[in-house]
Amino acid sequence: MADIQREMLISHDSDETRVAFLENGELVELYIERPKRSVVGNVYVGKVKDVLPGMQAAFVDIGLEKNAFLYVDEVVTPEDLEDVPRRDIQSLLKPGQQIMVQVLKDPMGTKGARVTTEITLPGRFLVLMPFSEFVGVSRKIPNGERDRLHEIIEPYVPEGLGVIVRTVAAGVSEKDIVSDLEFLLRLWKRVANQAREGLPPEIIYTEMDLALRLVRDVFSDDFRRMLIDDRPVYEKVLSFLKKTSPHLARRVMLYREKIPLFDNFGVHPTIESALRRVVPLPSGGHIQIDKTEALTAIDVNTGKFVGKKNLADTIFRTNVEAAEEVVRQLRLRDIGGIIVVDFIDMEDHFHRAEVMQRLTTALERDRTKTRVTEFSKLGLVEMTRKNVTDGLFGVLTEQCPCCGGEGRVLSSVSQRIAVERRMREILANGRSAAYLFGVSTAAYEQLMAPGHNAVATLRSSTGKQVSIVPVDDCALTEVRVLIEGKAGVLQGGTESR
Numbered sequence: 367m368a369d370i371q372r373e374m375l376i377s378h379d380s381d382e383t384r385v386a387f388l389e390n391g392e393l394v395e396l397y398i399e400r401p402k403r404s405v406v407g408n409v410y411v412g413k414v415k416d417v418l419p420g421m422q423a424a425f426v427d428i429g430l431e432k433n434a435f436l437y438v439d440e441v442v443t444p445e446d447l448e449d450v451p452r453r454d455i456q457s458l459l460k461p462g463q464q465i466m467v468q469v470l471k472d473p474m475g476t477k478g479a480r481v482t483t484e485i486t487l488p489g490r491f492l493v494l495m496p497f498s499e500f501v502g503v504s505r506k507i508p509n510g511e512r513d514r515l516h517e518i519i520e521p522y523v524p525e526g527l528g529v530i531v532r533t534v535a536a537g538v539s540e541k542d543i544v545s546d547l548e549f550l551l552r553l554w555k556r557v558a559n560q561a562r563e564g565l566p567p568e569i570i571y572t573e574m575d576l577a578l579r580l581v582r583d584v585f586s587d588d589f590r591r592m593l594i595d596d597r598p599v600y601e602k603v604l605s606f607l608k609k610t611s612p613h614l615a616r617r618v619m620l621y622r623e624k625i626p627l628f629d630n631f632g633v634h635p636t637i638e639s640a641l642r643r644v645v646p647l648p649s650g651g652h653i654q655i656d657k658t659e660a661l662t663a664i665d666v667n668t669g670k671f672v673g674k675k676n677l678a679d680t681i682f683r684t685n686v687e688a689a690e691e692v693v694r695q696l697r698l699r700d701i702g703g704i705i706v707v708d709f710i711d712m713e714d715h716f717h718r719a720e721v722m723q724r725l726t727t728a729l730e731r732d733r734t735k736t737r738v739t740e741f742s743k744l745g746l747v748e749m750t751r752k753n754v755t756d757g758l759f760g761v762l763t764e765q766c767p768c769c770g771g772e773g774r775v776l777s778s779v780s781q782r783i784a785v786e787r788r789m790r791e792i793l794a795n796g797r798s799a800a801y802l803f804g805v806s807t808a809a810y811e812q813l814m815a816p817g818h819n820a821v822a823t824l825r826s827s828t829g830k831q832v833s834i835v836p837v838d839d840c841a842l843t844e845v846r847v848l849i850e851g852k853a854g855v856l857q858g859g860t861e862s863r
């Protein structure tokens with residue numbers, strides 16, 4: 367991993383901010399924020415609307431379109447309830463109660479935001495936990511350095527509060543760490559005061575914008591450089607780093623070239639490929655990614671790859687390539703929740719172990735927490751990956767108005783039958799003698815195809831005057847009555863269609 371060259375690109379315009387992470391020139395992570403930005407990390411004074419004992423949860427009004435969801439295990443109270451065998455949501459919360467909550471997950475689809483009362487305030491080197499007394503250090507930091515950081519921070523943490531030392535604190539001086547803690551303590555004092563004085567629903571702490579958030583949380587000595595194509599964002603990032611990590615400020619550069627930043631680094635083709643269902647593998651195989659509300663299924667196929675030695679070797683090589691590509695796509699698309707990977711079945715236990723090793727090694731570069739199981743008897747590998755936002759797919763796409771998200775539409779014959787059946791119903795129930803129908807262009811072509819003249823058939827079966835015209839904005843099986851009236855009302859050009 368030491369030979370990986372990491373770069374961060376930040377592109378900003380009036381429509382959106384995009385932050386890309388490159389490893390050896392290849393896009394591995396992309397984050398996009400638009401005017402309707404993420405609310406993850408924001409702290410609100412909310413009001414409990416409903417308490418649901420059957421779900422051991424409550425709905426909290428925090429001022430968003432949908433009420434937020436608060437599960438019983440996310441409720442922290444001053445009372446010592448640790449000895450209670452089973453915590454009861456009704457003993458913790460009451461309708462109308464005012465509480466302070468922080469957003470864990472953005473609203474997704476039909477679900478509201480997921481919130482917690484366990485507030486955390488992140489700084490550059492530390493995370494302050496006002497309702498915990500735990501003092502810890504990131505496990506990604508080597509043991510010797512972890513001990514040094516723990517000895518530095520522990521004497522400064524006030525009683526009743528908790529702190530976690532972040533990965534980027536490795537090698538940082540005592541002065542910088544204590545300064546970060548003092549900033550977080552002042553911030554918490556302000557947030558707590560606003561919580562006491564606020565009227566729900568009200569936001570009392572807003573998380574940083576995307577660019578600063580990722581600079582704060584991710585940018586470190588592991589990155590060779592950062593390029594920013596917008597001067598105000600560049601100056602804001604530079605100012606932040608000069609206060610927190612001055613030695614990193616010299617790695618930040620203002621991009622001045624005429625070619626757009628993302629175009630110059632070839633990012634756009636990778637973004638477009640991240641929206642496709644099928645992702646090719648180097649040897650000719652491919653993986654197929656299908657997302658549902660409950661989970662994401664990833665299927666591995668040999669495709670055009672036929673191998674050179676034998677079937678077992680062909681399958682093994684395809685699975686090895688797939689293991690690394692699966693992780694790359696998880697990071698790039700920011701896929702969360704339950705993930706099931708259907709590798710091609712391997713009889714050789716060594717091959718299985720090697721594929722699993724490639725998968726876990728690739729996951730070490732993923733900042734998002736992931737848990738992986740071993741191969742099941744059916745050759746499946748199950749994972750859970752922390753789900754915070756809708757991911758790249760949710761930001762860049764919307765549900766298809768024709769298929770409703772199914773990925774398939776009615777066949778042309780089914781469309782014709784449905785449209786023709788609807789017109790028959792209208793003619794049978796209508797009292798007028800003449801009708802002009804509007805249908806989609808695709809349906810019109812089917813209805814008027816040689817050998818199947820729907821107009822003649824409808825006239826013959828109903829005895830009514832019928833004409834059909836294509837309408838651009840008609841749905842596939844929609845039928846509109848454009849004109850109806852007495853016989854002869856359609857004369858003048860429309861009947862000949």
